[in-house]
Amino acid sequence: MNNPGGADPRLLERLREAQQRFQSVNESLASPDVVQDLDRLKVLGQERAELEPVVRAADELLSLMEEYEGAVEVLNEASDQDFRDMAGEEIASLKERIESLGSAARLLLLPKDPLDDRAAVVEIRAGTGGDEAGMFAKDIFRMYQRVAEREGWTIELMSLSEGIPGSIKEVIFTVRGKGVYGLLRYESGVHRVQRVPETESQGRIHTSAATVAVLPEADEVDLVIDPKDLRIDVFRSSGPGGQSVNTTDSAVRITHIPTGLVVSCQDEKSQHKNKAKGLKVLRSRLLDQRIAEQEAERSRERRAQVGTGDRSAKIRTYNFPQSRVTDHRIKLTVHNLDQVLDGDLSDVIEALRLADQEERLQVDAQ
Numbered sequence: 001m002n003n004p005g006g007a008d009p010r011l012l013e014r015l016r017e018a019q020q021r022f023q024s025v026n027e028s029l030a031s032p033d034v035v036q037d038l039d040r041l042k043v044l045g046q047e048r049a050e051l052e053p054v055v056r057a058a059d060e061l062l063s064l065m066e067e068y069e070g071a072v073e074v075l076n077e078a079s080d081q082d083f084r085d086m087a088g089e090e091i092a093s094l095k096e097r098i099e100s101l102g103s104a105a106r107l108l109l110l111p112k113d114p115l116d117d118r119a120a121v122v123e124i125r126a127g128t129g130g131d132e133a134g135m136f137a138k139d140i141f142r143m144y145q146r147v148a149e150r151e152g153w154t155i156e157l158m159s160l161s162e163g164i165p166g167s168i169k170e171v172i173f174t175v176r177g178k179g180v181y182g183l184l185r186y187e188s189g190v191h192r193v194q195r196v197p198e199t200e201s202q203g204r205i206h207t208s209a210a211t212v213a214v215l216p217e218a219d220e221v222d223l224v225i226d227p228k229d230l231r232i233d234v235f236r237s238s239g240p241g242g243q244s245v246n247t248t249d250s251a252v253r254i255t256h257i258p259t260g261l262v263v264s265c266q267d268e269k270s271q272h273k274n275k276a277k278g279l280k281v282l283r284s285r286l287l288d289q290r291i292a293e294q295e296a297e298r299s300r301e302r303r304a305q306v307g308t309g310d311r312s313a314k315i316r317t318y319n320f321p322q323s324r325v326t327d328h329r330i331k332l333t334v335h336n337l338d339q340v341l342d343g344d345l346s347d348v349i350e351a352l353r354l355a356d357q358e359e360r361l362q363v364d365a366q
Contacts, residue, residue, distance in 0.1 A: 129208025134167025146343025
């Protein structure tokens with residue numbers, strides 16, 4: 001029987017390949033030459049750690065398949081009806097376990113996105129809705145600050161443009177920690193809020209929006225920016241209402257001439273620091289653009305998610321009167337708006353991650 005319990009032959013082949021590679025990695029790790037090469041040792045150690053759960057699943061699955069074959073043999077040879085009934089029940093149970101473990105193993109075999117462990121550059125901008133949109137943008141910023149606190153991540157502010165008190169026009173920040181981009185990548189898109197603004201005297205519900213773009217932080221080795229492709233302008237930093245933040249030309253505007261991308265940074269008092277931060281943001285935008293060009297599907301998805309900030313181009317709605325949060329991509333609704341805005345995004349992000357995995361599994365099975 002080539003596939004006892006209905007196990008997918010292609011899956012079994014991939015699992016056996018993983019077992020062989022795991023054995024080869026273990027042999028290499030025991031080699032004196034590798035032990036003396038710290039870089040090689042680190043790479044192999046990481047590969048072993050990634051293969052280990054796959055091999056455990058493979059061992060268990062192959063063991064279940066042997067049990068299944070044994071139960072089928074008993075069923076075929078037994079003349080006693082009680083034995084046949086017991087064997088039939090055992091076969092049904094084993095088949096269910098084989099199917100379940102096969103699905104789990106297939107998930108483990110999905111290629112991990114190398115960008116998942118990158119830091120994330122997050123850009124939040126007020127969209128449609130005037131001052132209320134700016135207030136909502138600040139709420140979204142605080143939400144991600146609280147997410148970072150819960151996860152033990154750190155945040156570095158890159159650029160902040162404020163509106164009226166309690167609102168922001170735009171904020172750009174970098175989040176660092178384990179698996180940051182892999183989790184926050186699902187936040188890219190237009191976030192819509194439905195609530196009665198503080199400035200609304202008649203109690204009417206308003207709809208406003210803020211856009212969120214999440215980019216993987218780019219390392220200098222990812223791409224080289226030719227200084228000749230940059231136009232760098234300096235100007236005086238200013239705060240809300242035109243109030244001067246300092247009296248020197250420390251703010252920096254960087255234009256990448258080939259693409260037309262523009263980054264401004266005025267958060268620091270030092271022109272040098274603002275330039276360094278601006279180049280980090282620019283590099284991440286260029287990397288995201290390159291990835292989008294290489295992956296046409298991702299490019300279409302990102303355009304659909306980020307949109308223009310219009311109310312109708314939404315991925316998620318925060319409804320205050322009903323304390324409801326709805327993610328429109330997966331038709332998920334939760335009724336814990338206060339907790340979500342306080343950084344408890346675990347249920348929403350987990351559902352998005354699982355939906356993404358399911359889609360990748362379907363592609364992988366084709």
